[in-house]
Amino acid sequence: MAAKRSGAGSKQSRRKTPSPPAGPEPGNEPALSLERIVATAVELLDTDGLDGLKMRRLADRLGAGAMSLYWHVGNKEQVFDLALDSVLEYRGPAPIDTSKDWRGDVVHMLKDWRAGMLRHPWSAFLLPRRALGPNILARLELLSRTLSRAGVADADLNVAIWSLWNYVIGATTTRASFELSDEDRAAAQQRLASLSQHYPTIERSRLLLDNDWDGAFSKGLDFLLDGLVPKL
Amino acid sequence: MAAKRSGAGSKQSRRKTPSPPAGPEPGNEPALSLERIVATAVELLDTDGLDGLKMRRLADRLGAGAMSLYWHVGNKEQVFDLALDSVLEYRGPAPIDTSKDWRGDVVHMLKDWRAGMLRHPWSAFLLPRRALGPNILARLELLSRTLSRAGVADADLNVAIWSLWNYVIGATTTRASFELSDEDRAAAQQRLASLSQHYPTIERSRLLLDNDWDGAFSKGLDFLLDGLVPKL
DNA sequence: TGATGCACTCGTACAACGTACGATTAATTC
DNA sequence: GAATTAATCGTACGTTGTACGAGTGCATCA
Structure with missing residues (x-):
């Protein structure tokens, strides 16, 4: 019974040459790998949504048989986890760790986080219900460090971090x-408009029809930060 | 072709007597109805989670054949929508619409909202991705009215509402x-502890291990309200 | 050289699911 | 009684995730 290799490493093969083994397709497909599987899964999720990711379809796109995927991943859930984490990487402007503008740094990271997820909307629904991956933990660590440097008391630090997390999610x-x-x-607009009509205050403020999402996000974030760090 | 009745009414049958039609079970099961279906679906979701709700199992619990459900609901998605909305009803302390303690009212409604969802954890994952039902809209309307009465400017109202919504979700x-x-x-604790170890600031603050969820929710909410309504 | 084992691929098969279809029965109205 | 309507449900189909085990080519060692 093949022990698979779903253990930990998830490294590439140890073959001398990763040259295509000249399968049925004469040198066409570039050989299966965890990286290709994850990248293709992201593509599929982007175009077809959470429900659009099927193991067979994923394998098709990779020019492989469906069951071949299971050598590289344990199951479909793991594909979700890997795809999610791959989308959450942060390449922030953080070479200088002693930035003066901590608030700018925080806002930048959070906006980048949100923007990344909106580029892959399925990730927004996935993140809250899966275990935390390395990339999102790295973001939390950065946030922690920045707020701490900004003078947030240790006793308030966790509350501050979770509040920002909650807001972004x-x-x-x-x-x-x-x-x-x-x-x-x-x-949808039609439906919302006719719904609003039974809720006068909502209707008056056009809560459901207003779509300046970016502006609302920024303003709300400012209010929250005002509350969290009233000193400055 | 039966026109079904998935139209709108979702009312009970117009039969004279809703007496059990004396099916195979001699007067045992109390007859199918939308209400029973939804209530049983909530039970099933509570015990078995989002993935545990299957049409066959739901029908079994109701003492009915699987396909009988489809007379009352259009499809499984609709079962989710109905179960979700049924869990979001608010019976607030709002007979007196001129309460002096608007902040207390807001906090009460939001805490009740959160508590209700945590009693049915599946609802937390469902709410953000389904269309808004009547009960949640009623809560938003109440929130709107209260904040408006509290003196939040019309221009800031939507931002305030969405910020609170985001936070609760x-x-x-x-x-x-x-x-x-x-x-x-x-x-899980084990996993988180060993993960934390690579993220020093997170580890120091025990971000992932601290589990005073209720306290953190309250404090963060206070900070947010401080930011939103700095006047008071 | 041949034999052995490993890394990897994939065809077949199965159980579980949502639900289309149409037969069936019981109540209501003419 | 005949026709209509409301409701139930057995059967069947297509789709899904994945267990199982056979197959393939390479590297290593005898």
Whole structure:
């Protein structure tokens, strides 16, 4: 019974030459690998959504048989985990760790986080329900360090971090769920308009129809930071 | 071709007597109805989670054939929508609409909202990705009215509402996803502890191990409200 | 040289799922 | 009684994740 290799390493093969083994397709497909699987899964998720990712379809796109994937990953859940983490990498402007503008740094990282997830809307729904991967932990670590440097008391640090986390998660999933194809958009607006009508205050403020999402995110974030760090 | 009745009404049958039609079970099961279906679906979701709800199992619990459900609901998605909305009803302390303590009212409603969702953790994951139902809209309307009465400027109202929404959604889904059976808890703690170790600031603040969720929710909410309504 | 084992691929098969279809039965209305 | 309607449900189909085990080519060692 093959022990698979779903253990930990997830490294490439130890073959001398990673040259294509000249399969049925004469030198066409570039050989299966964890990296290719994850990258293709992300593509598929982007185009077809969370429900659009099927193991067979993923394998097709890779020019492989469905069961070949299972040599590289343990199961479908793991594909989700890997795809999610791959989308959350942060290449921030953090070479200088002694930046003066801590607030700017925080806002930059959080906006980048949100933007990345909105580029891959499925990730917004995935993040809150899967275990934390390395890339998101790295972001939390950065956030921790920055806030700590900014003078947030240790006793308030966790509350501050979770508050910002909550805000970003909530804002992103909500935005992502309002995202629709252009055809559906009209119908959805229609539905919301007719719903609003039974809720006068909502209707007056056009809560459900306003779509300056980016502006609302920024302003709310400012309010939250005001509350979290009132000293400055 | 039966037109079904998935149209709108979702009312009970127009039969004279809703007496059990004396099916195979001699007067045992109390007859199918939308209400029973939704209530049983909630039970099933509570015990078996989002993935545990299957049409066949739901029908079994109701003492009915699987396909009988489809007379009352259009499809499984609709079952989710109905179960979700049924869990979000708010019976607030709002007979007096001229309460002096607007901040207390807001906090009460939001805490009740969160508590309700945590009693049914699946609802936390469902809410952000389904269309808004009547009960959640009613909560938003109440929130709107209260904040407006509290003196939040119309221009800031939507930002304030969405900020609170984001905060509650984020806090609740996060908390719900950390919820685990007691057996898994030890393993998860272990995993988090060993993960933390590569992230020094996170480790120092015990971000992932601290579990005073309720306290963190309250404090963060206070900070947010401080930011949103600095006047008072 | 041949034999052995490892890294990897994939065809087949199965159980579980949502639900289309149409037969069936019981109540209501003419 | 005949026709209509409301409701139930057995059967069947297509789709999914994945268990199982056979197959293939390479590297190593005898």
